[in-house]
Amino acid sequence: MITxxxxxxxLLWSALAAPAALGATPSPEVETRTRAIASELRCVVxxxxxxxxxxxxxxxxxxxxxxxxxxxxxxxxxxxxxxxSRYGEFVLLSPPKRGFNLLVWGLPFVGLMAGAIGVYVAxxxxxxxPPPAGSAPPVDPTYxxxxxxxxxxxxxxxxx
Amino acid sequence: MSWKKLLxxxxxxxxxxxxxxxxxxxxxxxxxxxxxxxxxxxxxSLLNGGEVxxxxxxxxxxxxxxxxxxxxxxxxxxxPLLEAxxxxxxxxxxxxxxVVIQDTEPNAREFMRxxxxxxxxxxxxxxxxxxxxxxxxxxxxxxxxxxxxxVSKHVGALTSGLIETQIRTLLAAPPGG
Numbered sequence: 001m002i003t004x005x006x007x008x009x010x011l012l013w014s015a016l017a018a019p020a021a022l023g024a025t026p027s028p029e030v031e032t033r034t035r036a037i038a039s040e041l042r043c044v045v046x047x048x049x050x051x052x053x054x055x056x057x058x059x060x061x062x063x064x065x066x067x068x069x070x071x072x073x074x075x076x077x078x079x080x081x082x083x084x085s086r087y088g089e090f091v092l093l094s095p096p097k098r099g100f101n102l103l104v105w106g107l108p109f110v111g112l113m114a115g116a117i118g119v120y121v122a123x124x125x126x127x128x129x130p131p132p133a134g135s136a137p138p139v140d141p142t143y144x145x146x147x148x149x150x151x152x153x154x155x156x157x158x159x160x
Numbered sequence: 161m162s163w164k165k166l167l168x169x170x171x172x173x174x175x176x177x178x179x180x181x182x183x184x185x186x187x188x189x190x191x192x193x194x195x196x197x198x199x200x201x202x203x204x205s206l207l208n209g210g211e212v213x214x215x216x217x218x219x220x221x222x223x224x225x226x227x228x229x230x231x232x233x234x235x236x237x238x239x240p241l242l243e244a245x246x247x248x249x250x251x252x253x254x255x256x257x258x259v260v261i262q263d264t265e266p267n268a269r270e271f272m273r274x275x276x277x278x279x280x281x282x283x284x285x286x287x288x289x290x291x292x293x294x295x296x297x298x299x300x301x302x303x304x305x306x307x308x309x310x311v312s313k314h315v316g317a318l319t320s321g322l323i324e325t326q327i328r329t330l331l332a333a334p335p336g337g
Contacts, residue, residue, distance in 0.1 A: 044296035057262045058296070061287035086294035088193045 221330035
């Protein structure tokens, strides 16, 4: 019967179209890109987690929005810039390397170098200290001779 | 040689200054990049029926308040103030819109019933409006002038002093802007 065939076709079509209509599993490329972008965004609720990792509802909604923009074909940079335009640079987990942020990136290395130099200088100074006051001041020769004579006299005195 | 003894305590001074500054700023308060920029347009399906778009309100000052029924105690603290403000200023050309973030309709309606909200409120499915406004917690309130620019954002429960000051500024601004 024709109605049977039509029904069959309609069923077949809806079986094929329904997953797309219901927005079922997006392609792996979309998921990969979504995850990559989400892992560079800070979850604004659990602020030490990325949007990819955070279990909060807000992070889930942000992931959905990222996925939607990826599916619309927007480039990664544009999607990140959208979130920055709403939340500021704080939403990026890695602050961009420019301006004041260079201090954040550079200061630890500068600090490490300064510390290393400081340790080196201090070590040199402490190991090359001039000899202590134990180094004998120049001795008066008359006193030295007299001490020697008295010592010898005493030894002879004790010997006998 | 005595100045060398002061070196270590002196070196601590900039660190102490930095800490004193740092501990007084709230690390959770993120300055909004949207202040003084045009407010993002949105359509809100109102819980009491109908729909409103922000763009259609151009010419009147608008206060957009993001709240949720699970936001305790701050949203509960400011709810009576919101409703009182609405009743006082709605005939003076001010619009107040409530956007319910990450909540269910029954909970939102219960909250509105509890505080006798008569101003327009709507849910934000998918948090699109919230993300568009850079909302990161509740409650947050955005003060929008007649030209549709966000003039300020307040995070946390509103106080009457704050809201009065903002409204007076918004209403005083000439329409031409």
